[in-house]
Amino acid sequence: MSASKQQFLDNPLGTKTTLEDVLDAFEFLDDWEDRYAYIIDLGKQLPGFPDDERVEENYVHGCQSQVWLIHHHDPDSGKLFLLIDSDAMIVRGLAAIILVALNGKPARDLLATDIDELFEQLDLFRHISPTRGNGLRAMVGKIRDIAAAEAAA
Amino acid sequence: MSDLSVANNTVTKAFDVEAIRRDFPILAQEINGKPLVYLDNGASAQKPLAVLDAMDRYYREMHSNVHRGAHTLGDRATAAFEGAREIVRHFLNAASTKEVIWTRGTTEAINLVANGLAPRLKAGDEILVSHMEHHANIVPWQMLAERTGAKVVPIQVTPEGELDLDSFNSLLTERTRILAITHVSNVLGTVNPIASLIEQAKKLGVITLIDGAQAVPHFKPDVQALDCDFYVFSAHKLFGPTGIGVLYGRSQLLEEMPPYQGGGEMIERVSFERTTWNVLPYKFEAGTPAIAEAVGLAAAINYMDGLDRKAMEAAENALLVRANELVETVPGMEVIGTAKHKVPVMSFKIAGLHPSDIGTLLDQQGIAIRTGHHCAMPLMDFYGVPGTARASFAFYNTLEEVEKLFTGLQKIQRLFT
Numbered sequence: 001m002s003a004s005k006q007q008f009l010d011n012p013l014g015t016k017t018t019l020e021d022v023l024d025a026f027e028f029l030d031d032w033e034d035r036y037a038y039i040i041d042l043g044k045q046l047p048g049f050p051d052d053e054r055v056e057e058n059y060v061h062g063c064q065s066q067v068w069l070i071h072h073h074d075p076d077s078g079k080l081f082l083l084i085d086s087d088a089m090i091v092r093g094l095a096a097i098i099l100v101a102l103n104g105k106p107a108r109d110l111l112a113t114d115i116d117e118l119f120e121q122l123d124l125f126r127h128i129s130p131t132r133g134n135g136l137r138a139m140v141g142k143i144r145d146i147a148a149a150e151a152a153a
Numbered sequence: 154m155s156d157l158s159v160a161n162n163t164v165t166k167a168f169d170v171e172a173i174r175r176d177f178p179i180l181a182q183e184i185n186g187k188p189l190v191y192l193d194n195g196a197s198a199q200k201p202l203a204v205l206d207a208m209d210r211y212y213r214e215m216h217s218n219v220h221r222g223a224h225t226l227g228d229r230a231t232a233a234f235e236g237a238r239e240i241v242r243h244f245l246n247a248a249s250t251k252e253v254i255w256t257r258g259t260t261e262a263i264n265l266v267a268n269g270l271a272p273r274l275k276a277g278d279e280i281l282v283s284h285m286e287h288h289a290n291i292v293p294w295q296m297l298a299e300r301t302g303a304k305v306v307p308i309q310v311t312p313e314g315e316l317d318l319d320s321f322n323s324l325l326t327e328r329t330r331i332l333a334i335t336h337v338s339n340v341l342g343t344v345n346p347i348a349s350l351i352e353q354a355k356k357l358g359v360i361t362l363i364d365g366a367q368a369v370p371h372f373k374p375d376v377q378a379l380d381c382d383f384y385v386f387s388a389h390k391l392f393g394p395t396g397i398g399v400l401y402g403r404s405q406l407l408e409e410m411p412p413y414q415g416g417g418e419m420i421e422r423v424s425f426e427r428t429t430w431n432v433l434p435y436k437f438e439a440g441t442p443a444i445a446e447a448v449g450l451a452a453a454i455n456y457m458d459g460l461d462r463k464a465m466e467a468a469e470n471a472l473l474v475r476a477n478e479l480v481e482t483v484p485g486m487e488v489i490g491t492a493k494h495k496v497p498v499m500s501f502k503i504a505g506l507h508p509s510d511i512g513t514l515l516d517q518q519g520i521a522i523r524t525g526h527h528c529a530m531p532l533m534d535f536y537g538v539p540g541t542a543r544a545s546f547a548f549y550n551t552l553e554e555v556e557k558l559f560t561g562l563q564k565i566q567r568l569f570t
Contacts, residue, residue, distance in 0.1 A: 032185070032517040037568050064509045064525055066539065087539065088507035089569065090514075 003050045008072040008081035011047050013096050014103030019118070022100050026122050036090065043092030046099075049085030062138030065091050069142055073150050078106045080150055082143060094136055097122070102143055107151040115140050168464040174549050176201040176456070187519030190554045195339055195498055195545030196523050198370055198392045200453070207452035208394065208445045219444055220418065220435075234444050237451035238434070244454045245384060245401050246375040251433040252407065255442050258398035259366040260289040262385035263333070265400060265437060266362055267293040269410030270331060273360075276302030278330040281359075283308040283316055283345075284535055285338040288528040290364045294333060303330065310535060314341035314490035316350075325353060332361045336368035340527045340543065341490025342473075342498030344368070351381050360406070366390055370547065371469060371496040373462070376401050388446065392547075393453035397446035400437070407433050414439040465548045472546045472555050473497040479559040483566060489541050497546035500527075502538055503562070506569060511542040514565040520558055 022042070029035045053070050060067040065088035072081045082103050084095040101118050102110050119136070174180050177199045182189050191199060211233060217226035219234045238250045247253055256262040274280075280294045284307045294305045306329075309320035316334075325332070332354040337344050351361045362383040365374055369386045376384045383406075387398040402410075412419055412430055416439035421429040430436045476499050480486050485504030503511060512524035525540040526533045533540060544558055 032514075033564070033568060036514060036517070040568060064540075065507050088509045090510045091507075 003053060003070060003072070003083060005072060005074070007047060007050070008083060009074075011081065011083060011099065011103060012045055013042075013099035014101070014105070017042075017045060017096075017100055019100050022097060023121065036093075039093030039097070040089050041093075042096035042100075043089055043094075046085065046092050046096055047083060049083055053083075054085075060135075060138050060142050063091065063135035064088075065135075067091060067095070067135070067139060069139065071143075071146050071150075073107070073153075079104050080107050080110055080147055082146075084139065091135065095139060098136070098139055098143070102140075107147040110147040111144060111151060168461065168468040168548075170468065170549065170551050173460075174551075176203070177549055178202060178205075180549065184519040184521070185517050190518075190520040190550075190557050192544040192546060192550065192554070192558060193521045193523050194370065194547040194550075195367060195390070195543060197389045197395070198547055199549070200392055200394065200449075201456050203456040204393055204449045204452045208449040211445045211448045216445070218441055230444055233448050234442070237447040240451040240454050241399055244373060245399075246373075246377050247401050248377060249404060252401055252404050254400040254402060254407070254434045254437045255447060256385075256398045256400050256437075257396060257443070258387040258389070259364060259385050260293075260398075262383075262398055262400035263289055263362065263364065264293045265413040266383050266385075266402070266410075267297040268413055269407075270360065271297055271300055272411065274301035274303045274330055277328060278303040279324075279326070279328045280305045280331045280333060281308060281321075281324055281329050281354075282306070282333050283335065284310040285314070285316070285341060285343065285529065285532050286333075286335055287339050287364065287366070288530070289366075290333055290335060290362075291531070294331070307531065308334070310532070313492055314338065314343050315492045316343070316345050318346075321350065322353075325357065325359070327357060329354070329357060329359050332359050333364070334362075335364040335366075336374065337365075337371070337496050337498075338490065338529075338532075339367045339498075340500050340529045340532055340541065341492060342367075342495040342500075342545075343490060343492035344494040344496060346494075347381070348379055351379055355380065367496065367498075372466065382406055388450040388453065391450070391453055392456065393450035394443075394446045397443045397450055399450075404433060407437070412436050412439070416440045418442070460548070469497045469546060469548055472550055472552065473499070475552050475555045476544070476546075476558070479556065482559055483562045485566070486562065489536055489538070497550075498543065499545075500541040500543045502541055503566065506565070508538075508540045508542045510569075511562070511565060514568065515542075515558070515561050518557075518561045518564070520561050522558075 025038055029038055054068050058068045058070050060069050065086050067086045069084050086092050179199050215229035215233055217230045219231045221227045238253050242250045242253050280303055298305050306324055308324055309317040311317050336347055347363055354361050361381045363381045365384050365386040369391045382403045384401040389395040419431050419436050419439040421431050487502050489500040508524035515522055523543045
């Protein structure tokens with residue numbers, strides 16, 4: 001069964017859970033344990049991912065864990081909706097942060113979002129190994145490619 | 154939480170690990186605000202001052218190109234470089250320095266041999282490897298098989314991570330031409346019974362190559378006693394520099410093999426009509442070699458020779474024993490590779506956690522381990538895991554560090570529950 005439109009619309013990340021929520025929460029997290037506990041909790045908000053979408057076409061290369069990404073472009077609202085899945089909990093959490101910033105936006109708005117600035121604001125890269133950083137960039141790169149294709153369509 | 158107090162161990166008292174740690178300057182630093190606990194020695198080991206100083210001194214006082222001979226520095230560099238070869242010969246107990254070839258590392262050494270054995274292979278021949286090999290001891294043989302029509306056949310591994318000897322016995326046949334097998338598994342830590350494997354292979358005239366990359370940091374091989382045809386290792390896992398490794402080869406086979414790369418140093422005479430090869434070992438050493446690195450490797454071996462080997466092995470084993478004792482303090486933790494004869498390497502998984510999660514969260518606590526497939530994807534498939542977390546210990550690790558690893562794992566598990 002592939003993903004229904006409703007599954008995309010039900011994703012709370014970027015809709016119910018906003019970027020302000022995440023930024024506010026991060027401000028109060030001092031040590032690595034609290035920070036990662038929060039990231040892991042965010043990852044638990046990722047909606048279910050349809051099994052039959054775990055195909056090469058939706059695979060994000062460049063991550064140490066397995067990462068899958070699918071999208072739905074809503075013709076009525078012009079917004080781009082995303083679903084991400086991973087078998088690693090921290091990657092799920094980082095994916096959730098990306099979705100909070102980018103999910104449910106028109107493609108042009110998405111392309112205009114400076115995600116690096118957000119990562120800097122969250123001070124994420126200081127705490128994330130270069131390998132993990134590459135995985136993050138791979139996810140963002142794939143999302144931006146999708147947005148660029150939709151914006152051009 | 155379980156008690157992680159330091160066990161009173163007489164073995165570590167005899168082996169002064171704190172004094173040894175002072176020889177490794179990199180260990181005295183903090184990572185993410187915590188003292189570094191370096192447990193990724195299987196990927197690459199740290200270097201003692203003796204190695205750093207030897208390489209520094211080489212560049213300050215004696216660097217020049219080798220084997221050119223027109224001036225004093227050239228003679229000094231050549232003496233240091235060939236002196237290093239003699240130290241490696243002694244380390245391996247090879248019969249002659251002609252049998253000690255410098256390579257860039259284990260991987261290049263295996264590629265060199267695979268290339269050199271190509272003329273001996275024909276369609277239908279078999280190359281026996283094992284299911285626990287590093288990709289470096291699989292892929293060069295697959296490439297050789299592709300060229301020659303030979304077939305790469307893997308010896309099975311038992312669930313405990315030991316070589317399945319029944320599988321070996323049934324697969325070693327008159328079709329087998331080459332046995333290429335690891336001395337010690339990089340993932341499991343298993344020490345394979347290579348002496349008896351080589352003995353059986355010899356009876357059928359099979360050429361044998363032993364991948365010693367993970368063995369030499371823990372014990373000294375004796376290539377004459379083993380009676381293998383090739384033995385290969387990298388310097389950087391033996392507390393020496395990166396960029397250099399060793400191929401030991403039986404001189405008769407090396408003589409018969411074609412050169413690997415062409416260029417300077419490996420020739421006797423070059424003309425457009427006919428070029429002839431230099432003698433061993435230079436025939437396989439095209440181009441200016443890694444001179445400072447050879448000097449560094451020799452310094453590493455000398456450093457190791459200054460340690461009490463028996464005490465070192467006992468101390469290493471105490472680390473593994475302690476780690477095994479503590480496994481039950483982390484619910485859901487399962488060790489992959491429980492062979493009877495192991496070096497201090499522990500691959501593991503924890504139910505519900507991805508290895509990369511474990512690695513990231515240990516790093517936050519200053520603890521360095523390896524996560525992933527360890528360049529041994531066939532073995533990962535055998536165990537049905539995407540990868541493992543691996544703590545690999547060296548003689549400079551302490552029992553306290555082993556305990557920190559487990560305290561760290563307990564913390565991680567609390568984060569996820």
